[in-house]
Amino acid sequence: xxxxxxxxxxxxxxxxxxxxxxxxxxxxxxxxxxxxxxxxxxxxxxxxxxxxxxxxxxxxxxxxxxxxxxxxxxxxxxxxxxxxxxxxxxxxxxxxxxxxxxxxxxxxxxxxxxxxxxxxxxxxxxxxxxxxxxxxxxxxxxxxxxxxxxxxxxxxxxxxxxxxxxxxxxxxxxxxxxxxxxxxxx
Numbered sequence: 093x094x095x096x097x098x099x100x101x102x103x104x105x106x107x108x109x110x111x112x113x114x115x116x117x118x119x120x121x122x123x124x125x126x127x128x129x130x131x132x133x134x135x136x137x138x139x140x141x142x143x144x145x146x147x148x149x150x151x152x153x154x155x156x157x158x159x160x161x162x163x164x165x166x167x168x169x170x171x172x173x174x175x176x177x178x179x180x181x182x183x184x185x186x187x188x189x190x191x192x193x194x195x196x197x198x199x200x201x202x203x204x205x206x207x208x209x210x211x212x213x214x215x216x217x218x219x220x221x222x223x224x225x226x227x228x229x230x231x232x233x234x235x236x237x238x239x240x241x242x243x244x245x246x247x248x249x250x251x252x253x254x255x256x257x258x259x260x261x262x263x264x265x266x267x268x269x270x271x272x273x274x275x276x277x278x
Contacts, residue, residue: 169275175240187235194274196259198235211262219259222251
């Protein structure tokens, strides 16, 4: 969820309040509620990006997960993987654990009807937008790092030729054409 309003300024008459209840969830049985930040939009952000948000969920057992983490307790990438420390450094992006990401699915969606290509222009756009970015680049979308490795010395690009090669090799493939067993063991 998010508040998008105009004019986009803290003093805007359309801006939501800084404190108070913004959401109530009614449940019919006991369970857990997990709130995850939106990786694509940069997590919880304010109109002034230099201000760090203070998110609090009081009055109920709610877990607020870091950007990209879909589970409060379990890692979807085993600690034994050579890429584990990079995954942690990138904020444990959930996309690294999705079914087709290692096949080139950077946008986690198909092209839609009528072809339903899993690897298509949306994935290529994400690769292009993140080309030659490094792990310390705050604008890096970790979902573009298809092979979960950097390019090596001297530049250590997270998104480079190996990631593009995966897109090319699986271009216009559907779910039925792909192994769909990411993350693959290392």
